[in-house]
Amino acid sequence: MRTWVARQAWLIDFTVGSLARRKTKNLGLWLVYATLVFVLASVALYTQALRLEAAAVLAHSPEVIVQRLVAGRHDLIPPGYLERMGRIRGVQKREGRLWGYYYDPVLKANYTFMVPPDAGVARGTLVVGPALERERGLARENGISFRAYSGRLFSFTVADVLPAATELMSADLVLMHEEDFRAFFEYPAGHFTDIALSVANPREVRTVAAKVAAALPDSRPILREEVLRTYASILDWREGLVLAVLSGALLAFAILAWEKASGLSAEERREIGILKAVGWETGDVILMKFWEGALISGSAFLAGYLAAYLHVFRFGATLFEPVLKGWSVLYPRFELVPAIDGLQVATLFLLTVFPYTAAVLVPIWRAAVTDPDSVMRQ
Amino acid sequence: MIELSGIRKVFNQSRHNEYRALDGIDLFLAGRQITALSGPSGSGKTTLLTLIGCLARPTAGRVRLRGEDISGLPERFLTEIRRRTFGFVFQQFNLVRGLSAVDNVMLPAYPLGPTHRELRDRAEALLARLHLADRRDARVEWLSGGEQQRVAIARALINDPEIVIADEPTANLDTALAKAFMGILEELHAEGRTVILTSHDPLVTGSVAVHRVVALRDGRIVPP
Numbered sequence: 001m002r003t004w005v006a007r008q009a010w011l012i013d014f015t016v017g018s019l020a021r022r023k024t025k026n027l028g029l030w031l032v033y034a035t036l037v038f039v040l041a042s043v044a045l046y047t048q049a050l051r052l053e054a055a056a057v058l059a060h061s062p063e064v065i066v067q068r069l070v071a072g073r074h075d076l077i078p079p080g081y082l083e084r085m086g087r088i089r090g091v092q093k094r095e096g097r098l099w100g101y102y103y104d105p106v107l108k109a110n111y112t113f114m115v116p117p118d119a120g121v122a123r124g125t126l127v128v129g130p131a132l133e134r135e136r137g138l139a140r141e142n143g144i145s146f147r148a149y150s151g152r153l154f155s156f157t158v159a160d161v162l163p164a165a166t167e168l169m170s171a172d173l174v175l176m177h178e179e180d181f182r183a184f185f186e187y188p189a190g191h192f193t194d195i196a197l198s199v200a201n202p203r204e205v206r207t208v209a210a211k212v213a214a215a216l217p218d219s220r221p222i223l224r225e226e227v228l229r230t231y232a233s234i235l236d237w238r239e240g241l242v243l244a245v246l247s248g249a250l251l252a253f254a255i256l257a258w259e260k261a262s263g264l265s266a267e268e269r270r271e272i273g274i275l276k277a278v279g280w281e282t283g284d285v286i287l288m289k290f291w292e293g294a295l296i297s298g299s300a301f302l303a304g305y306l307a308a309y310l311h312v313f314r315f316g317a318t319l320f321e322p323v324l325k326g327w328s329v330l331y332p333r334f335e336l337v338p339a340i341d342g343l344q345v346a347t348l349f350l351l352t353v354f355p356y357t358a359a360v361l362v363p364i365w366r367a368a369v370t371d372p373d374s375v376m377r378q
Numbered sequence: 379m380i381e382l383s384g385i386r387k388v389f390n391q392s393r394h395n396e397y398r399a400l401d402g403i404d405l406f407l408a409g410r411q412i413t414a415l416s417g418p419s420g421s422g423k424t425t426l427l428t429l430i431g432c433l434a435r436p437t438a439g440r441v442r443l444r445g446e447d448i449s450g451l452p453e454r455f456l457t458e459i460r461r462r463t464f465g466f467v468f469q470q471f472n473l474v475r476g477l478s479a480v481d482n483v484m485l486p487a488y489p490l491g492p493t494h495r496e497l498r499d500r501a502e503a504l505l506a507r508l509h510l511a512d513r514r515d516a517r518v519e520w521l522s523g524g525e526q527q528r529v530a531i532a533r534a535l536i537n538d539p540e541i542v543i544a545d546e547p548t549a550n551l552d553t554a555l556a557k558a559f560m561g562i563l564e565e566l567h568a569e570g571r572t573v574i575l576t577s578h579d580p581l582v583t584g585s586v587a588v589h590r591v592v593a594l595r596d597g598r599i600v601p602p
Binding site: 002003004005006007009010011014017021267270271273274275276277278279280281282283284371372373 | 425428433434453454457460461466468472473474475476477481485486487488489490491492493494533537
């Protein structure tokens with residue numbers, strides 16, 4: 001065992017020396033390789049973190065949202081719908097919600113106006129999202145006016161600003177009193193935007209949705225899991241888009257790395273001949289080259305992944321943010337919670353380190369099985 | 379010690395460029411002797427040396443080492459014999475460029491897995507013996523031809539082989555260095571080692587240190 005370990009140590013020692021002797025080629029390869037891993041890992045880490053963030057925020061949203069459709073378009077919930085829905089087993093709470101969009105010509109951005117369920121906002125006041133606070137330079141007790149779609153001007157006082165931790169979902173949010181909301185949008189009394197249902201048992205959610213659809217045929221129940229799935233697919237689509245755009249460059253890099261890694265220079269062939277002639281077995285040569293491939297690809301993978309981690313979680317994925325986060329006038333600013341998916345790391349490792357090692361070993365094996373007497377004829 | 383019988387070596391067999399390098403060699407080489415294989419270029423002496431040193435297998439015939447037939451052994455076993463029994467000094471020295479003298483000397487011992495201290499001490503002792511102690515950390519491409527050859531000799535001796543094989547060892551040396559090399563061969567012989575070398579240099583074949591000269595021409599042994 002000690003001999004085996006000592007033998008590996010000598011082979012690694014020789015390999016490190018060998019890498020240093022061809023440092024221009026190996027450094028170039030290492031850089032290309034680390035860049036590949038950096039790009040792939042950045043995209044994967046960022047979208048994964050966004051997915052988790054969205055899931056964490058939506059975890060507190062209602063299990064089912066019921067909208068009314070007229071001619072296939074979203075319409076207001078008229079009075080009496082809550083009563084018509086009747087008592088559905090498994091539904092803990094049901095409430096009509098009031099929310100709508102408002103276009104602010106000052107910022108050229110859309111806000112989401114909403115009445116909070118706990119009626120925690122006093123009349124004439126607003127609670128605004130962090131992006132709004134930032135972009136409009138608002139602070140507590142500041143006054144702000146909005147011109148309603150009817151042309152009337154409404155003035156409010158900012159009572160509070162929503163916490164930054166919820167910014168991914170609340171960047172453009174404006175919370176207001178119910179009466180202010182109805183007056184601002186001229187919402188008729190008793191009408192709601194949609195209905196939120198809380199279901200205690202997650203296995204009953206689909207049954208509840210089916211019962212709602214039966215009781216109110218013109219309604220459309222939207223499940224929380226559907227919303228999550230939509231977020232996930234949007235993020236998947238964006239991830240795919242980024243990778244598709246970058247695929248040409250990535251492929252070029254990969255081909256370059258393959259070409260460089262798999263090509264043996266005359267000097268390397270000579271060295272293999274010498275090693276075999278002085279008593280190295282084919283297996284020793286292959287093992288040495290295996291260590292070479294493992295050292296380059298392993299360290300480049302680590303460096304690329306670490307750089308991607310810092311890029312995403314420390315510097316907010318500056319390079320891919322506009323594409324992956326989506327376009328908006330009011331960009332939410334938020335700190336992503338660092339999250340590493342083991343399967344994702346393993347997949348990336350297999351897709352990058354494995355082909356590299358194979359690329360290195362195949363030509364080496366071909367060179368290493370040649371007769372050692374070739375060295376006598378140089 | 380080494381017996382060759384009916385040895386034939388054909389390159390590119392059954393192809394249009396087939397070449398018969400050795401044709402019917404029968405030879406016995408005694409141990410603890412310095413034997414020179416001589417002959418003109420293309421006579422087959424280097425090919426014969428590769429067969430003796432387990433660097434290649436004959437197309438036909440038998441190679442016996444201490445009575446054991448080694449001509450049909452798989453590569454792995456041949457490598458093991460080569461590593462433990464033979465030390466090689468090549469015509470072009472075949473040192474690994476970019477490595478220091480001491481690193482080059484240690485190379486053949488890596489697969490055996492000795493401890494770092496043990497191997498380093500052995501390599502440095504060999505370099506000191508060959509008057510290269512002060513050049514041990516110099517990269518081999520910075521060394522003179524004579525120094526490179528002495529590094530190659532130290533490398534050949536690192537696994538303490540019984541037989542030292544040298545291919546045209548004086549081809550790249552001037553007269554003084556060639557004489558110095560013959561002196562080293564005499565030391566190796568005095569230690570009880572067998573030396574087999576190829577040369578067409580009269581300084582070698584005519585040296586009193588060489589016990590036997592085997593002449594080759596066109597792949598056959600001819601009278602000297």
